[in-house]
Amino acid sequence: MANEETHRGTVNQTLSYIERHLTHMLRPDDLAREGRFSKRHFDRLFLAAIGRTAANYVRDRRLARAAAELAHTRKGILDIALEYHFQSQEAFTRAFKKAHGLTPGQYRAYAHSLVTKGTMGMNRNEVPHGWTVTGNRVDEYEVALDKREAHLGSASARIQSVKRGAEGFATLMQMFGADRYAGKRVRLTAFVKAEGIQGWAGLWMRVDRKNGDLLQFDNMQDRPIQGTLDWNQYAVVLDVSEASHAIAFGALLRGEGRLWVDNFRIDEVDERTPTTGQSAEEGVPAEPVNLDFEG
Known part of the structure; x- marks a missing residue:
């Protein structure tokens, strides 16, 4: 590790x-x-x-x-x-x-x-093909292709707040079937550039059962992207169990700022690559703790 x-x-x-x-x-x-x-x-x-x-x-x-x-x-x-x-x-x-x-x-x-003709550059609300925008206050954010700023190639995806004091979050995401990766460890990587992020941002990935129950999840909240940073690669690594049905992934921005993402990759890795997330079972303590509030 x-x-x-x-x-x-x-x-x-x-x-x-x-x-x-x-x-x-x-x-x-x-x-x-x-x-x-x-x-x-x-x-x-x-x-x-x-x-x-x-x-x-x-x-x-x-x-x-x-x-x-x-x-x-x-x-x-x-x-x-x-x-x-x-x-x-x-x-x-x-x-x-x-x-x-x-x-x-x-x-x-x-x-x-x-x-x-006004179509080159930052195209407001032009959601990239194959992707979906979700969030709790989507109206506070703009998600679009950006042809002025690209990591490799000629365009990236950009998420930015459009409301001063934005407190919600928006994410650019997609979902696919887990069959190909069942029983394997998967690493999601992407290149990210940040500007003036006052809240936090990160890549995220989750693995679900067929009924929608969560199996694995990581959104980089414990290692957030903040402030202003040039292009660099970030990673999320999760185990995909045999019970897995779907894998969802993307990038999110919470609060004010601007985020660019480009060159997503999903790779199978071996056990030498440590996981970064937490399973649903790991998120529940085995015993109650600090019942007298003295701990």
């Missing part, structure tokens, strides 16, 4: 380092040293946690940032290419077209045409 937590901390530290240095030279050896592991061991850890090599992750983050600059600034394409350490405009164009299906020039023209 200690090793898993250490490894997760190392990867998160490296992700923060990458975010701060996207416009700097980033060599694989530098990232391994930042994580205080050998390059070979670090490469394995990063690939297992993120699903891609560190070099590919850096490239994809740079391409995502470049896409935002093409859409929302007047910087020259060559200037953007060099800023993000592509060797030439041609190399940048090849990589960008592979990632986005358009050349940088085509992408900029397309983005500007959408801006002119």
